[in-house]
Amino acid sequence: MSEFFAYRNGELYAEDVPVARIAAAVGTPFYLYSAAAFTAQYRAFAEALAAVDPLICYAVKANSNLAVLHLFARLGAGADVVSEGELRRALAAGIPPQRIVFSGVGKTRPELEVAVAAGIRQINVESVPELHRLADIAAAAGRTAQIAIRINPDVDAHTHGKIATGRKEDKFGIPYGEAVAAYRLAADLPGIDPVGLAVHIGSQIGDLGPCRAAFSRLAELVVALRRGGLAVRHVDLGGGLGISYRDEAPASPAAYAALVREIFDPLDVALAFEPGRFLAGPAGVLVAGIVYVKAGPARRIVVADAAMNDLIRPALYDAWHRIVPVREPAPAAPQTAADVVGPVCESGDTFAVARELPPLAEGDLVAFMTAGAYGAVMSSTYNSRPLVPEVLVSGDRYAVVRARPSFDEMTRLERVPDWLGAGPPRRQEAG
Numbered sequence: 001m002s003e004f005f006a007y008r009n010g011e012l013y014a015e016d017v018p019v020a021r022i023a024a025a026v027g028t029p030f031y032l033y034s035a036a037a038f039t040a041q042y043r044a045f046a047e048a049l050a051a052v053d054p055l056i057c058y059a060v061k062a063n064s065n066l067a068v069l070h071l072f073a074r075l076g077a078g079a080d081v082v083s084e085g086e087l088r089r090a091l092a093a094g095i096p097p098q099r100i101v102f103s104g105v106g107k108t109r110p111e112l113e114v115a116v117a118a119g120i121r122q123i124n125v126e127s128v129p130e131l132h133r134l135a136d137i138a139a140a141a142g143r144t145a146q147i148a149i150r151i152n153p154d155v156d157a158h159t160h161g162k163i164a165t166g167r168k169e170d171k172f173g174i175p176y177g178e179a180v181a182a183y184r185l186a187a188d189l190p191g192i193d194p195v196g197l198a199v200h201i202g203s204q205i206g207d208l209g210p211c212r213a214a215f216s217r218l219a220e221l222v223v224a225l226r227r228g229g230l231a232v233r234h235v236d237l238g239g240g241l242g243i244s245y246r247d248e249a250p251a252s253p254a255a256y257a258a259l260v261r262e263i264f265d266p267l268d269v270a271l272a273f274e275p276g277r278f279l280a281g282p283a284g285v286l287v288a289g290i291v292y293v294k295a296g297p298a299r300r301i302v303v304a305d306a307a308m309n310d311l312i313r314p315a316l317y318d319a320w321h322r323i324v325p326v327r328e329p330a331p332a333a334p335q336t337a338a339d340v341v342g343p344v345c346e347s348g349d350t351f352a353v354a355r356e357l358p359p360l361a362e363g364d365l366v367a368f369m370t371a372g373a374y375g376a377v378m379s380s381t382y383n384s385r386p387l388v389p390e391v392l393v394s395g396d397r398y399a400v401v402r403a404r405p406s407f408d409e410m411t412r413l414e415r416v417p418d419w420l421g422a423g424p425p426r427r428q429e430a431g
């Protein structure tokens, strides 16, 4: 819990709004975000790094809702995007192109064309073939694309294997040993202006040791390139700063900033950062209703109306989310073990196993905490479950910032071919 999601008068509030009130109006499940919490996370990051005058490029993939992007745009953030769709979202939210960087190992020709036409700050190139393709595109458009070479520093971030990105066997970046040659090639290619280097070693990093290793290698490379007569103006240090889901104590922004300054203050480079989880994770929860409580052979099984399609992190990453009853349990309420599951037909649709929880009954509401990052963005319509609404609270106001689609909206793009001999799709009778 936090100052933005806390009990008051026996019930959970998001800022100044009772969560149950929103649930009654919107229906469960839904994502619930706190504008003040996004703002507090952004300020904490920005203030810790103020001395290096950082460009903070919010990693859009963590939570790409347009309202969230507008909020970060108003705070002065740039954006780190990984697809044309994210680039369009960032531009639509009013983030200036000069504050947008484009990362990703598989940027397609159309994606690069859009990025070049938009004149974004920097394309973080992850391979030599990408460099050649970009040179073609920029030359054809009569433009010069600013690029950074994303290096693979061969550093293990000691995080979950699925979100470690800086080991040499990972698909990301140009191998450290090949970076000087790639940079020189970039300088020689028409339409390309190499402005610097980028690195991103993974997500939910707890300990700064791997960052120190990666940043040090990057700094050595800056020196080597300059010694070779190549200009290096930008260094982009990626995202990855961890947050506390349970009882982890990840490195603080202050400790991270101290490390950054120690390594990069001597180099006179413009520093950019790509935080995603740190800015968005603590600012959101997933609110669900309890459908049934059944007696399992080992312990009670609490069936929620949210499922793995709404929040896939437990199934995909073995992630742990705190589960909080919306009605505050009495201080003396007994805590007993429960499995908290969703309704999807897979055993992987399990949010928690043997979790100590107070009594829960049908119709009760619970909140899965710390779900503002990699929650709604990773949701799907598996089992033909509609995407859940997203709601943003600010003070005593709230707004639905993504609506729940109707059945017709969910199936609107599907067609039954004539040769199946079917007529137009039948609409469901209302009521």
Ligand SMILES: *Cc1c(COP(=O)(O)O)cnc(C)c1O
Residues within 6 Å of the ligand: 059, 061, 062, 080, 103, 104, 200, 202, 203, 204, 238, 239, 240, 241, 274, 275, 276, 277, 278
């Ligand atoms: C995912 C990603 C980020 C954001 O990572 P967080 O752990 O959410 O801060 C930043 N940069 C790149 C290139 C990424 O792929």
